[in-house]
Amino acid sequence: MIRIPTGPGATLALAMIIGFAGMAGAQMPMGEITGDAEAGKQLYYDHACYACHGYTGETGHQMKLIGSGFLLNEQTFIIYLRLRTELNPILPSEAMPNYPEESLSDEEAKDLYAYVRTFADNAPPLQDIPTLNAIIESAAEPYSP
Amino acid sequence: MTKSTDDRVPASGRRDFLKSAAAGAATGAAALVGGTTAARAQQAETVAQVAEAAESAAIAVPAPTEAQLAREEGDVRPPPVTRAAMAPGSDLMVDVLRDLGVEYVASNPGSSFEGLQESIINHGNPPNRMPEFITALHEMSAVDMAHGYAKATGKPMVALIHGVIGLTNGTMGIYQAYYDRAPVVLLVGRDNTFIQTHTADDIGGLVRSFTKWDAHPLTLEESFSAIQEAYHRAMTPPCAPTLVVLDTEVQKEEAPGMTAPPAPGFSVAGIDADQAREIARGLLAAENPRINVGRLRTPEGVAQAVELAELVGACTSSRAGTGPNSFPNRHPLCGPGAVGEEYDYVLGLEAPGAQTALLGPHIRTIDDRDPTNIGLGGNRMMGRGFVPITPPPGENNIDVDAEASLPAIIEEVRREITAGRSREIEQRSARHAEVNRAATVARVAAAAGAKRAGWNGSPIATARVYAELWPLIEDEDWCLSSGSRFSGAHHADLWALNKPYSFLGSSGAGGIGYGLGASVGAGLAAKERGRFVINIQNDGDINYCPGALWTATHHKLPVLSIMHNNRAWHQELMFVEYMAGVRGRGTDRGHIGTTLRNPHINYAKMAEAYGMASEGPIEDPNELVAAYRRGIETVKGGEPYLIDVITQPR
Numbered sequence: 022m023i024r025i026p027t028g029p030g031a032t033l034a035l036a037m038i039i040g041f042a043g044m045a046g047a048q049m050p051m052g053e054i055t056g057d058a059e060a061g062k063q064l065y066y067d068h069a070c071y072a073c074h075g076y077t078g079e080t081g082h083q084m085k086l087i088g089s090g091f092l093l094n095e096q097t098f099i100i101y102l103r104l105r106t107e108l109n110p111i112l113p114s115e116a117m118p119n120y121p122e123e124s125l126s127d128e129e130a131k132d133l134y135a136y137v138r139t140f141a142d143n144a145p146p147l148q149d150i151p152t153l154n155a156i157i158e159s160a161a162e163p164y165s166p
Numbered sequence: 167m168t169k170s171t172d173d174r175v176p177a178s179g180r181r182d183f184l185k186s187a188a189a190g191a192a193t194g195a196a197a198l199v200g201g202t203t204a205a206r207a208q209q210a211e212t213v214a215q216v217a218e219a220a221e222s223a224a225i226a227v228p229a230p231t232e233a234q235l236a237r238e239e240g241d242v243r244p245p246p247v248t249r250a251a252m253a254p255g256s257d258l259m260v261d262v263l264r265d266l267g268v269e270y271v272a273s274n275p276g277s278s279f280e281g282l283q284e285s286i287i288n289h290g291n292p293p294n295r296m297p298e299f300i301t302a303l304h305e306m307s308a309v310d311m312a313h314g315y316a317k318a319t320g321k322p323m324v325a326l327i328h329g330v331i332g333l334t335n336g337t338m339g340i341y342q343a344y345y346d347r348a349p350v351v352l353l354v355g356r357d358n359t360f361i362q363t364h365t366a367d368d369i370g371g372l373v374r375s376f377t378k379w380d381a382h383p384l385t386l387e388e389s390f391s392a393i394q395e396a397y398h399r400a401m402t403p404p405c406a407p408t409l410v411v412l413d414t415e416v417q418k419e420e421a422p423g424m425t426a427p428p429a430p431g432f433s434v435a436g437i438d439a440d441q442a443r444e445i446a447r448g449l450l451a452a453e454n455p456r457i458n459v460g461r462l463r464t465p466e467g468v469a470q471a472v473e474l475a476e477l478v479g480a481c482t483s484s485r486a487g488t489g490p491n492s493f494p495n496r497h498p499l500c501g502p503g504a505v506g507e508e509y510d511y512v513l514g515l516e517a518p519g520a521q522t523a524l525l526g527p528h529i530r531t532i533d534d535r536d537p538t539n540i541g542l543g544g545n546r547m548m549g550r551g552f553v554p555i556t557p558p559p560g561e562n563n564i565d566v567d568a569e570a571s572l573p574a575i576i577e578e579v580r581r582e583i584t585a586g587r588s589r590e591i592e593q594r595s596a597r598h599a600e601v602n603r604a605a606t607v608a609r610v611a612a613a614a615g616a617k618r619a620g621w622n623g624s625p626i627a628t629a630r631v632y633a634e635l636w637p638l639i640e641d642e643d644w645c646l647s648s649g650s651r652f653s654g655a656h657h658a659d660l661w662a663l664n665k666p667y668s669f670l671g672s673s674g675a676g677g678i679g680y681g682l683g684a685s686v687g688a689g690l691a692a693k694e695r696g697r698f699v700i701n702i703q704n705d706g707d708i709n710y711c712p713g714a715l716w717t718a719t720h721h722k723l724p725v726l727s728i729m730h731n732n733r734a735w736h737q738e739l740m741f742v743e744y745m746a747g748v749r750g751r752g753t754d755r756g757h758i759g760t761t762l763r764n765p766h767i768n769y770a771k772m773a774e775a776y777g778m779a780s781e782g783p784i785e786d787p788n789e790l791v792a793a794y795r796r797g798i799e800t801v802k803g804g805e806p807y808l809i810d811v812i813t814q815p816r
Contacts, residue, residue: 064754067754068743068753068754068756069739069740069743069753069756069757071815072734072736072739072740072743072756072815073740073815075620075623075627075814075815075816076623076625076814077620077623079619079620079623079627080619080620080623080627080628080629080814080815080816081814081815081816083619117744117747118743118744118746118747118748118753119747119748119750120747120753121747121750121751123750123751124746124747124750124751124752124753124754125753142619143620143621143622143623144618144619144620144621145618145621145622146618147614147615147618150614150618150621152630152633152634152636152637153614153615153617153618153633154614155636155637156610156614156633156636156637156660157607157610157611157614159610159636159637159640159662160496160606160607160609160610160611160662161603161606161607164494164496164497164498164664165662165664166472166494166497166664166665
C-alpha cells in the first residue's frame with residue numbers, strides 16, 4: 022500500500038512533490054508499468070472514470086499523458102487519486118472524486134494506471150478532416166442573414 | 167366580474183356543487199351495470215377510490231354519479247343535457263384567439279373544455295385553423311411546445327389544460343417557461359359540476375408563484391377580455407406565462423347576436439425622446455462605439471438592433487450562442503472591431519453597457535406573486551437574470567425594455583447623422599468587417615483544432631455529432647431547438663448563428679424533460695415558415711415525455727432529432743461518483759440510479775413505435791453523414807426523423 026504521510030509538513034512536502042512532478046513532467050521519463058491494462062480498462066468503466074474523461078481519455082476532461090505530473094508514474098498517480106476532496110485536503114477540489122484505499126486498492130490503481138497509459142492522442146491532423154476544414158472555410162464566407 | 171389575481175379571494179359558492187350526494191362507494195359500485203366483468207371491477211374500484219378520497223378529506227364532496235362515471239370510463243353517449251348549440255360562446259373564444267394571431271392550441275383532451283375544443287375543431291372556415299388543435303400526450307409536453315414555439319417566433323401559442331389534474335402535470339413546463347421569460351398563454355378548463363377532485367375554487371393558485379398573471383372570468387364577455395389580456399401580458403416584458411381559467415358553463419353558454427371584440431392595441435413602453443436623443447448622440451459622436459446585445463424579445467427587435475449597429479458603425483457582441491433573439495454572430499460588425507478594445511461609447515441592449523444599458527424588467531419584478539411564500543430560488547439568485555447583479559462602474563442603467571426603445575433611438579440617429587459622418591461610419595464599418603472576419607476565422611479554426619479530439623472514436627464524440635451537421639445545413643433554413651449544454655454546446659464554436667431562431671437556448675430552470683416538447687413547438691413554428699428543426703436530444707430528457715414523438719409524427723412536423731445517447735443522467739453520475747469519493751466508499755457503485763443500462767434503450771425503436779421514421783443506434787462516426795442526409799431529406803419533405811447515436815458522455 023502506498024503510504025500517505027500525514028501532518029502539515031508532510032502535506033506541504035507532498036504538494037511540492039506533485040507540483041514539481043507536474044512542472045517537470047514534460048521532461049521526465051514516464052515510470053514503469055506493473056499493472057494489468059485489461060483489468061484497468063474494466064476498473065476505468067466500473068469507477069466511472071469515463072464519465073469525465075471519455076471512454077478513451079480523449080473527450081471531456083482530456084487526459085494528457087505528456088506533461089502531467091500526476092501521470093508520471095504509479096506512485097504520483099496513486100497519491101493523486103488518494104488526496105482529493107474534503108477527506109484529504111491537500112488538493113481540495115470538486116473537479117475529481119477521491120479514490121481511497123477502501124474503494125480502490127493500490128493494485129487496482131496500478132491496473133488503472135496501466136490502462137490510462139495506453140491512451141494516445143488519436144486525433145487526426147486538422148488537414149485530414151474535411152468536415153472541420155469546411156467549417157473553417159464557411160467562417161470566411163460573406164455574411165448571409 | 168373577472169376574478170383576477172389582484173383579488174386573491176377565490177370564488178366560492180358561485181356554482182352549485184352536485185346535489186346528488188354519494189350514496190357510498192359500495193352502493194355506487196353495485197349500481198353499475200353492463201360491460202365486462204373486468205370493466206365493472208375497474209369501475210367499482212374507481213368509485214371506491216373516489217369515495218375514500220372524499221372521506222379522507224373530511225368534507226362533503228359528492229361522489230360522481232353513475233352517468234359521470236360511465237362517461238369517464240369511456241361511454242361516449244352524449245350527456246342527457248346536451249342540446250344543439252346555435253351560437254356557443256366558445257366559438258367566440260376561438261374568434262378571439264384567431265384575432266390575436268394564435269396559430270396553435272396544444273392539448274391533451276380533458277372533460278372541462280370540450281366546449282372550447284369542439285369550437286376549435288369545428289368553428290371557422292376552414293375549421294381547425296388559427297388556431298389548430300395540436301394533440302399532446304402529456305400536459306408538460308403541451309406547455310413545452312408552447313415554450314419552444316414562443317422562443318422560435320417571439321409570440322405565444324396556447325396550452326389548453328384540464329383542471330387541477332392537468333395543470334399539475336403541466337407545472338414543470340410552466341415553471342421552466344417562467345424562468346426562460348417565454349410568453350405562453352395557458353387556458354385551463356374548470357368543471358365545477360363534475361368530479362370534484364379535478365377542480366378547485368382557485369385553480370390558478372397552483373402555479374401563481376411562477377406565472378405572471380391569471381384570471382378567472384365569470385362571464386363570457388369577461389372571458390374574451392381575459393384571454394386578450396393574458397396574451398398581451400405574456401408578451402409584455404418581463405415575458406412569462408399567463409393563465410385564464412375558463413368554466414365549462416361559460417364555454418357552453420349561448421351567445422346569440424354576440425360577436426368577439428377586436429383585440430385592443432398593444433405596445434411596450436420604451437425610452438423617452440430625450441433619452442433616445444442622448445444615446446443617439448453618444449453613438450454618433452464616438453470614434454469607436456460598441457453595442458452589447460443580449461436577448462431581445464422578438465425577431466423584430468433583432469432586425470432593429472442590426473439596423474442601429476449598421477447606422478452608427480458600431481461593433482457588437484452577441485449572445486446568439488446561448489439563446490434566441492440576439493445579434494447574428496457572423497454579421498460583419500459582430501466582434502471586437504478594428505479600433506481595438508478601447509470603446510469610447512458602449513450601449514447595452516439587455517446587456518451591460520459602459521455608458522448606457524437598457525435593461526427591461528426581469529421576472530424578479532413580479533416575484534410578489536408568491537403567495538405560498540416558497541421563496542423561488544431563481545428569483546433570489548438570478549438578480550437581473552443574465553445580467554451581472556452589480557453593474558460595471560459608471561454604468562447608466564435605464565430600466566426599460568431595449569427592444570421597445572430601439573425605434574426611437576434609430577429615429578434620432580437618422581435625424582442627427584450628417585453626410586460626412588455617414589461616410590466616416592461607412593469606412594469604419596468596412597474596417598470592422600475585415601478585422602471581425604479574420605477574428606471569426608481564427609476563433610473557428612482554433613475551435614476546430616480542439617474538436618479533433620476523439621474524432622474517430624466510438625462511442626462518438628459529441629463535437630463530431632455537431633460538426634458533421636454543419637456542411638449539410640449551412641445553406642438551409644434551420645433552427646437548433648434543444649438546449650446544448652449537456653452535449654457540449656459545439657454549435658456555439660462551429661456554426662453561424664445568424665437568425666433570431668438559430669438557437670433557442672436551454673430550458674430556463676435547468677429541468678429535464680423540456681427538450682423534446684420544445685422541439686415539437688419549434689417544429690410547429692417551422693412548419694409554415696419553410697424551415698426545419700434540429701434537436702440534439704439528450705437520452706435522459708426524452709424519457710420524461712416521449713409521447714411528443716407521436717405529436718411530431720401525427721402533425722407532420724419537420725423535426726430532426728439526433729440522440730445524444732450517453733446512456734445516463736450523466737451529470738448526476740458525476741455528482742454521485744464525487745460524493746462516494748468524499749465519503750470514501752463505493753466509487754464503483756455510482757452508476758446505480760444514474761445510468762440507463764441493462765437494458766439499453768433503443769430510441770430508434772421508440773420512435774418507430776410512435777410512427778416516426780428513424781434509424782440507429784449508430785456507433786461508427788463514419789456512418790453519421792449518410793444518416794444525417796437521410797434525416798434532412800425526410801424533414802425537408804415534411805416528416806420528422808430520429809437518429810439514435812451512441813455518444814461519449816459529453
